[in-house]
Amino acid sequence: MPDILTAANQIRQGKRSSVSLVALCLQRIKTHNPTLNAFGDVFAEDALREAEACDREAAAGKWRGPLHGVPFGIKDLFSTAGLRTTKGSLTSLENVPDSDAPIIARLKGAGAILLGKTATTEFGWTGSSYSRVFGHGRNPWNTSLTSGGSSSGSAISVAAHLVPGALGSDGGGSVRIPGAFCGIFALKASLGRIPTWPWSATEMLSHAGPLTRTVRDSALLFDLLSGPDSRDHQALPEKNESWLARCDLPLPRFRVASAATLFNTPVDPAIAIAVEQAVERIAQQLPVEVISLQPDWESPFAAFNTLWTGGRGVAYGSALHDQLDRLDPGFATLIARSGEIDLADYLSAQKQRAAFAAQVHALFDRVDLLVMPTLPVQPFAADRHTPPEQPEGDSGVEWARWTPFTWPFNLSGNPAATIPCGFTPEGLPVGLQVVGRRYAEGDVLQFCAALEALMPWAQHLPPQAL
Template sequence: MKEVSTLIEPQPSSMPTVIEAAALVRKGCMTPIRLTELCLATIETHNSTLNAFGDVYADVALEQAWTMTAELQRGQARGPLHGIPFGIKDLFSTAGLRTTRGSLTALDSVPVQDAPIIRRLKNAGAIILGKTATTEFGWTGASTSRVFGNGRNPWDPALTSGGSSSGSAIAVAARMVPAALGSDGGGSVRIPGSFCGAFALKGTLGRIPTWPWSATEMLSHAGPITRTVRDSALLFDILSGPDPLDHQALPAPDESFLARCDQPLNPLRIGFCPTLFDTPVDAQIAAAVEAAVGNIARSLPVTVSTLKPAWQDPLATFETLWVAGRGIAYGKALAQQLDQLDPGFADLIRRSAQYSLSDYLQ
């Protein structure tokens, strides 16, 4: 990655969190217009360096913000996210808005229907500000992209943001938006979230409906990227629940995730495995994680036990699901376009031919 010496220090007070923004808008202390303008100004300042957003819908977003501001003046609100701008990972289908999936093979792809997660965001009052960068079809945890440019870390642009939900994590950490949507098959919200210092949670399979469905969705689930746990809890409340487009979607939870955040924490036992599957860990990383675990143990009613589970390394199983799933989902459609793909993804498509449907189903 080309070295960039200029550091970008995200300003803690420059962008409200989702819950803060909702309260400010509801009380009339900040209008959707002002909030959207703040987001667009921050994107204008930093996006050329960080490569968080591909398409930004400034005119459409501002028009929606004006409409929503007028609605509030009439005492109307569409939902708990009324007038709050969001970034959307460019893997999610957005009706009438280009969805490239980070690939040169899909630059002109415009879905005619929103994914359930997008529909629910809109119904809650969110403004879709733009599509955030992703690696090609979300295939890798790096941040490389021929479509968007390599994702750079807001804290030090000489470093990577991680991926594949690189743009969403960058956008939240750099205070471009209060929150963004990502998806995660093998770490694709957790990796960039941890690299960029944002809160990223991969939901349980079926917790947030997925559509359109493909063979990769057994591993890949949607999840928000936010700055706080409470913001994530609110978004899981809004986005969770069954949907006729997803046969794996779970019933709505019995209790609000956000309400659960306000309940006293019962004593818990936490298992800590510093060397899971005997994977080598850098000494600095190990020390940082152990320090964080120590802070948790001192500040919460928990007992931490160091464990070494006798689990079989799941890498071979994951490799089969990941590679074979990608082949089933994209192999036939992209077979004649391998020269346009990221070389690593093209190699993955070639390797997928080694697996049978039986291998995948087992």
């Protein structure tokens, strides 16, 4: 399965047809999806019809855009006009939007083909791959284990070579968690970089973006999908450079801070070793300055818990008050807990968020990048919400306790990527998180492109990609 840039170039050069690529994806989905649970609805006939049209247009010298004829998986949280969007919930199985989300409209405008909707946890509420709609997402490296979530199907489909690329969303780590567990690249950009719509009750945390096999694929997609949209009041202005072009420039002498952990969180020894070895290679072989630094930040878990539970619980609780028995019990618990949050609690959490964000931004007055483990834990059983050593509890945000390195940068709005940096002794990929100052996604992508060249991972294939 080619990556995005390779597929687009092959189609444009006449070396591969869009029909043959779509057919390959459909065959791989047919073979592997019963095990992996990556896809829900697959639009086989529509995708082949679009691919035939793309091939006719290509033969006539007409090109829809840079992604002409390339098939994609779409997280089933994004609105797709005329196509069912279940949001991973039994309460939304008949939901068919009238309009495309901005990211979908731009992907189609660039010439891409929507192949199918990828699995997500219910309304994207948790970081596991637990799903009663799609079946629990399975890790392509070990199918007894979780892929992570909530962009579970998108990460699985890219890692297992079911599609060249996929779209996901990230409100607390939802592209980086499965990206790290599945061994692919995923960047959560600065808040508002890719516009989001419809409105989310956790809009101050929610980001949209791609999951890809290579850094350059991600840079290309951010070039194509970024920019303002009148429906998103947080959307950022057009950026003034190509991030794909940045990936090919010589690496500046970035000042890189390396943190072994945050908030005194214990890190799995195998993950710690892989990250430490990666940082040593970075210091020795890349033209950057690496300093060890342990931020003395206090965990903003309470603030995140209030914003996440309050926003999602109140919004969905109001809309689904007569269908609570059809919800994932954990999500129903979150809705119940939201009733304990009052306006004073919510405003206090916003104030705490601002104070924490200020601390993060102050760090980037001194350094250009922060590198650290993406996650402190290895993948656990696919039928669980949490690792076995952590009780599932009843707060509704247990997932945030085992992902303490991802959601803080949703609170602060900083760009944060996960990139494969090694493997555990059991052969599971380990993710290195690379965080940049606000609006400096170009720095993150350029550094990650250099790291990808230093420590390539494309030759490492999970069993389900073979």
